[in-house]
Amino acid sequence: MAQAARTPRERYRDQIRTEVKALAREQIATAGASALSLNAIAKQMGMSGPALYRYFAGRDELITELISDAYRSLADAFRAAEADGADLPRLARTLRRWALDDPQRYFLIYGTPVPGYQAPPDTTAIAAEIMAALLDTCARQPARPGPGAGSPLDPHLARHRDWAGDHPAEPAVLRLALLAWTRLHGVLSLELAGQFNGMGFDPEVLFEAELAALTVLPDC
Template identity: 75%
Template structure:
């Protein structure tokens, strides 16, 4: 689609309506979860007929896909911007946490329980690969692999199963670090955002920091 300056009034109007639909969709997700998302309910909230709304999104899955794309793109842009400003892996961890805390419903749409009956399209996988590439760029300088040094079993396994890393040339130790970072940081964030630490009377930010410190402590690859 043309940029906003070159867009026709009709195109601008269509973009505005789609944005409004997505705003109502996020409100629904916050209230009842993504599995309960309903275009007919959104149409009622907007004061239009259901068929009128289907001119903008063909169905629930297309709307969810748009929200998933927006969420992945938002995180990819957040991490890339942090990296461009000089953030190392610690800085990226804080950027990830800040992004997640800013909008937990957006976080859970892409990293929470899958929506029943919905399958994300391939282009969302491409955006998630951008996110991983940014992390791998930050992991490579933190790992060294000298010839003949023993490679940990997981690192060796990831080297043989590196499709998730795309065409990034990261060595096995960097793959290991990136995967450990992703699973451990998301583990803490998912529990925190889901409220599982509520009532435990400790600061989840300190746990996040401790996990990060432990992850980056000197160790064999």
């Protein structure tokens, strides 16, 4: 069934919203998400503050849009990698390239929460797609021999697996996904925050070392 053509008014509204989000991203890149101001954006666009509120009900709605866009961008990047049969190293490098392309976009979803902002529940639906891609990729990792005993993480994962949604992952897959997610984000967050500056080594080397350690973990 053909989609109904949008009216000129609808197209204009979409154009304004796109421009607002672009300016918001510039603000965030300069001063961080906590400094986001719709009135400042309105001034840049030659509009009054109240006029801009016809396109976004407030700061929180704009932040939600930016967060959803960021999650969608990463989910699309993961989906493209999966389509090419990505293993864990390739998926991890996809995450790093995505983060380095736009650090503020990364920090918007994986950095310090914006003061006073509470994301609506449906925002996490896209985030679940990202975790599902990670779990699928970890499930395809070659099996490794191990001691046979469960990890100390297992009881915790059994009680708290909401982050995995309804994915039918085995304990070893859950462990590998959780360890990969926390270790790689740890390195990335420090790198993007400039914490390795002046330490005399390439953060990519550390990222690759963590990735190598993950792919040889026994019975993960």
